[in-house]
Amino acid sequence: MLRRLNNALPVPIETDDELKLFLRFHHESGNILYYSDDNLGDTIVLDPQWLIDAFKSLITARMFCCRKPNIFEKWIKFNETAILTRELIDAIWEQKENIVFYEHRDLLLNYLEKLGIIAKPHQLPRVTNETDYYFVPCVLKTPPPDELLIQKESTDRRSTSKLCLTTELRFLPTAVFNKLLAACINRLALPESDAKHLIFCGCAVLDLEGNHTIHLYFFDHVIQIWITKFSSQKEEQSNRLCSQVYAFVLDILANGLHLSDHLKVFFKCQSSQHNSNENMFSEERLSKGTDVVCHCRAGRHVLQSNELTYYWHYAEEDPEEMLTDKQISSIAGNIGKEYQALAFKLGLSQVEIDHIISDFNNAVDRRTRILLRWRDKMKKKREANLDTLTKAMKAVGIDSRTVLESAECL
Numbered sequence: 001m002l003r004r005l006n007n008a009l010p011v012p013i014e015t016d017d018e019l020k021l022f023l024r025f026h027h028e029s030g031n032i033l034y035y036s037d038d039n040l041g042d043t044i045v046l047d048p049q050w051l052i053d054a055f056k057s058l059i060t061a062r063m064f065c066c067r068k069p070n071i072f073e074k075w076i077k078f079n080e081t082a083i084l085t086r087e088l089i090d091a092i093w094e095q096k097e098n099i100v101f102y103e104h105r106d107l108l109l110n111y112l113e114k115l116g117i118i119a120k121p122h123q124l125p126r127v128t129n130e131t132d133y134y135f136v137p138c139v140l141k142t143p144p145p146d147e148l149l150i151q152k153e154s155t156d157r158r159s160t161s162k163l164c165l166t167t168e169l170r171f172l173p174t175a176v177f178n179k180l181l182a183a184c185i186n187r188l189a190l191p192e193s194d195a196k197h198l199i200f201c202g203c204a205v206l207d208l209e210g211n212h213t214i215h216l217y218f219f220d221h222v223i224q225i226w227i228t229k230f231s232s233q234k235e236e237q238s239n240r241l242c243s244q245v246y247a248f249v250l251d252i253l254a255n256g257l258h259l260s261d262h263l264k265v266f267f268k269c270q271s272s273q274h275n276s277n278e279n280m281f282s283e284e285r286l287s288k289g290t291d292v293v294c295h296c297r298a299g300r301h302v303l304q305s306n307e308l309t310y311y312w313h314y315a316e317e318d319p320e321e322m323l324t325d326k327q328i329s330s331i332a333g334n335i336g337k338e339y340q341a342l343a344f345k346l347g348l349s350q351v352e353i354d355h356i357i358s359d360f361n362n363a364v365d366r367r368t369r370i371l372l373r374w375r376d377k378m379k380k381k382r383e384a385n386l387d388t389l390t391k392a393m394k395a396v397g398i399d400s401r402t403v404l405e406s407a408e409c410l
C-alpha cells in the first residue's frame with residue numbers, strides 16, 4: 001500500500017531501504033509509529049493518539065463494567081493487581097464505541113506491548129499453554145510493604161549488593177521504571193507457581209531460575225536492583241545470572257529507553273536502607289579499587305570496592321568461542337526479514353548475497369548459508385562468535401535477545 005502511494009508521487013522514494021529510513025525518521029520525530037519487527041512491520045500508525053485512546057478505554061472502563069457484575073469483578077481485580085485478562089479486554093472493546101479497537105485488538109496489544117505499557121509474563125520455550133493475560137505496571141497504586149524490602153540475611157538466603165541506576169541529573173520518571181518492569185516481567189521472570197505475584201507501585205519481586213529472586217524498587221529517581229539466592233547449603237548467588245540481569249537492564253535503559261548518554265551506575269551495601277539514596281558509591285569511584293566507608297543501618301563500616309561490584313561482573317571462560325553448526329541453524333530459523341541487512345553488516349558483499357539468494361529458495365536455507373559464509377570468512381579472526389553476531393543484529397534493528405532466546409543460545 002505504502003509502496004503504491006510512494007510510486008504515485010511525482011518524485012518517489014527510490015528503494016525499500018530508503019522508504020524504511022523515511023519511516024524511521026518520522027518514528028523518531030514522534031509523528032508516526034513504525035517498527036520493523038515481524039509482527040508490526042506491515043503496519044504504520046499514523047496517529048499515535050489512537051493507541052492512547054485504546055489504552056485509556058481499558059483503564060477508564062469502571063462505569064461500563066459497573067453495570068455488569070461479573071465483568072466488574074474482573075475490572076476491580078485488574079485495578080488492584082494490574083493483571084489484564086483477554087476476557088476483560090474483549091468485554092470492553094466489544095462495546096459499540098470501542099468496536100474499532102476490537103477489530104484491531106491483536107495489533108493494538110502488540111503495539112502496547114512494544115511500547116512497554118503492557119507486558120506478557122515470560123513464557124518458557126517449551127511450555128505450550130500460553131499465558132493469556134498482561135501486566136500493566138502503570139495501573140498499580142499500592143506501595144510495597146516495608147518487610148518485603150528489608151534485606152534479611154539468614155542461613156537460607158544471601159543477597160547481592162544493591163545495584164542503583166539513575167541519570168546524571170538524578171531525574172528519572174516513574175514511566176521509565178514501569179517500562180523496565182514490563183521488560184523484566186516479559187523477559188526475566190519465570191511463570192508463577194503457586195506464589196502470589198509480588199508486584200506493587202514502584203516495586204516488584206520476581207522469581208528467577210535456580211531459586212533466585214530479583215527485587216526491583218524505585219525510590220526518588222533511583223532504580224535499585226538486588227538478587228537473593230535461597231539455598232539450604234548456603235550457596236552464593238550465580239554471578240553469571242546476576243551479570244546477565246545487569247547487562248539486560250543496562251540494555252533496556254540505554255538502548256530501549258535511549259538513556260545511554262545520561263545513565264549513572266552506583267552500588268550500595270546489603271544493609272543500606274531502600275528508602276534513602278545515601279551511601280551510594282559510583283562505579284567510577286569503585287573502579288579505583290580503594291576502600292569506601294559506608295554509614296548505613298549496620299553502622300559505620302568499611303568495604304572493599306569489589307565487595308560491592310563482584311556479584312555483577314562475570315567473565316565467560318571463552319567468550320571468543322566460535323558458533324557451532326547447530327547454533328547457526330537454530331539462529332537462522334529465528335531471524336526475520338532483515339537478514340539481507342544483517343548479511344551486509346556481517347561483511348558479505350552484494351554479489352555473495354545475490355548468489356546465495358539465487359542458489360537457495362527456502363528462506364531459512366538462505367539465512368543459514370549467510371551465517372555459514374560469514375563464519376568461514378571470520379575463522380582466522382576468531383570473531384564468528386555470539387558477541388559479534390549480537391552486535392550486528394542490534395545494529396540492523398533485529399531483536400537479538402528474542403532471536404537468541406528462541407534459538408536457545410542464551
Ligand SMILES: [Zn+2]
Pocket residue numbers: 269270271272279294295296297298301
Ligand atoms: Zn553499609
